[in-house]
Amino acid sequence: xxxxxxxxxxxxxFLYFLFLIFELLFPQEIFIMKDPTEKNNTRETxxxxxxxxxxxxLRLYYSGSESCAPGxxxxxxIRPHYLIHFIRSGRGRYLRRDSVYDLEKGDxxxxxxxxxxxxxxxxxxxxxxxxxxFDGPDAKTLLKHCGxxxxxxxxxxxxxxxAARLLSQTYVFENSFHENCQNLLEIMGNFYLLFSCMYxxxxxxxxxxxxxxxxxxxxxxxxxxxxxxxxxxHNFSYPVKIEQLARQVGVSRTYLYKIFISHSGKSxxxxxxxxxxxxxxxMLKKSGRDITEIAYSCGFTDxxxxxxxxxxxxxxxxxxxxxxxxxxxxx
Numbered sequence: 417x418x419x420x421x422x423x424x425x426x427x428x429x430f431l432y433f434l435f436l437i438f439e440l441l442f443p444q445e446i447f448i449m450k451d452p453t454e455k456n457n458t459r460e461t462x463x464x465x466x467x468x469x470x471x472x473x474l475r476l477y478y479s480g481s482e483s484c485a486p487g488x489x490x491x492x493x494i495r496p497h498y499l500i501h502f503i504r505s506g507r508g509r510y511l512r513r514d515s516v517y518d519l520e521k522g523d524x525x526x527x528x529x530x531x532x533x534x535x536x537x538x539x540x541x542x543x544x545x546x547x548x549x550f551d552g553p554d555a556k557t558l559l560k561h562c563g564x565x566x567x568x569x570x571x572x573x574x575x576x577x578x579a580a581r582l583l584s585q586t587y588v589f590e591n592s593f594h595e596n597c598q599n600l601l602e603i604m605g606n607f608y609l610l611f612s613c614m615y616x617x618x619x620x621x622x623x624x625x626x627x628x629x630x631x632x633x634x635x636x637x638x639x640x641x642x643x644x645x646x647x648x649x650h651n652f653s654y655p656v657k658i659e660q661l662a663r664q665v666g667v668s669r670t671y672l673y674k675i676f677i678s679h680s681g682k683s684x685x686x687x688x689x690x691x692x693x694x695x696x697x698x699m700l701k702k703s704g705r706d707i708t709e710i711a712y713s714c715g716f717t718d719x720x721x722x723x724x725x726x727x728x729x730x731x732x733x734x735x736x737x738x739x740x741x742x743x744x745x746x747x
Contacts, residue, residue: 474552476607477650479593481546484508484537491534494699494713496650497551498559499527501535502586502610506543510535510570517570519543522579524571524614526564532709546586548607551650562614571614582613640665641679644672645687652691653715658684692716693729700738707734 477497484506491511502524510517510525511534519525520543527533529551537543563571573579589606592599643665648656661684662672676684696714699705705713711722726734 473554474558474604475550476603477549477551479546479548479590481544481590483544484542486539486542487537488542489534489536491712492532492705492709493534493653494530494532494709495527495549496653497529497549498555499547499549501525501527501545501547502582504544504546504583504586506541507538508536508543508545509538512569519570519572522573522576522582524582526559526569526571528566528569532705532713546590548589550607558611562611578613582610585610585613637675637678640667640672641675644676644684648684648688648691652688652695653713656688656715658688688715689725689729693726696722696726696734697730697737697741700734701741710734 475497481504503519503521505521507518507520510519512527512531517525525535559565573582585606589603589610592602592606644661647661658672659669662669665672667675673683676682676687680687682690692714696710696716699710699713707723708719711719714722716722716725723734726732726737730737732740
């Protein structure tokens with residue numbers, strides 16, 4: 417498995433202009449690339465953080481790929497952002513609500529924010545896929561252009577040519593993401609070209625409405641703090657290495673610790689732990705999801721670790737807390 421996390425933002429006007437340029441330059445371009453049959457090499461995780469904005473047109477958080485073992489599954493778990501998978505080979509099954517989707521090479525499936533899902537690789541022909549996590553005010557409009565809605569979360573290539581074009585652009589995007597991660601224009605351009613492979617012409621709506629200007633940056637220390645907090649809020653459900661986060665923000669781990677103590681009164685690790693527990697408490701109160709699902713969704717390694725940490729902090733087990741504070745009768 418290889419992971420690459422990316423965190424940055426663009427204004428809506430600039431992205432719209434960039435998208436128009438790519439459409440003019442490559443109206444019918446099909447990128448031909450070698451279809452890799454061997455397993456992917458592991459690459460070092462890289463995070464790229466930039467200044468936060470009050471309103472962001474589109475954010476890419478991370479991307480990765482995996483050649484799954486037979487029967488490999490993930491979930492049920494919840495994501496705080498959109499997560500799309502492009503199936504490069506093999507077969508698998510996507511479970512969402514009461515629906516089951518059997519998918520194969522050339523298909524794609526979308527996970528909506530806050531929704532519990534599970535997906536399983538086929539026992540005989542396990543799939544290989546590439547995933548991208550993203551969100552932003554323009555994400556829903558972009559997805560609508562590609563036929564995705566709250567009820568339509570699967571894309572199926574209409575023919576072999578369309579599937580080949582989609583997968584070819586998937587490889588282009590992934591290569592630019594890993595090999596040239598400093599060139600944000602190339603990455604965003606390839607991201608839009610990838611989604612253009614699924615574009616539905618029957619939806620004549622504005623693709624990228626203008627975004628508001630960013631808020632004042634404030635002091636440099638405040639900027640470091642906002643960048644780190646914004647990252648933690650969108651990635652607390654995943655493993656987070658504090659030392660690497662500090663390095664990518666551009667400060668030492670000791671200095672990042674001082675920043676968090678100054679602004680929040682907590683260490684980075686304590687802030688992250690409280691963030692996870694707050695999310696877990698909210699899910700316990702507002703849903704009837706089982707403890708294991710909540711634990712994984714909030715970034716804990718397993719259910720026992722979650723229960724120990726929860727009781728240590730609140731004095732109650734998760735089930736006791738749910739009985740006292742739970743109110744999910746409407747679900």
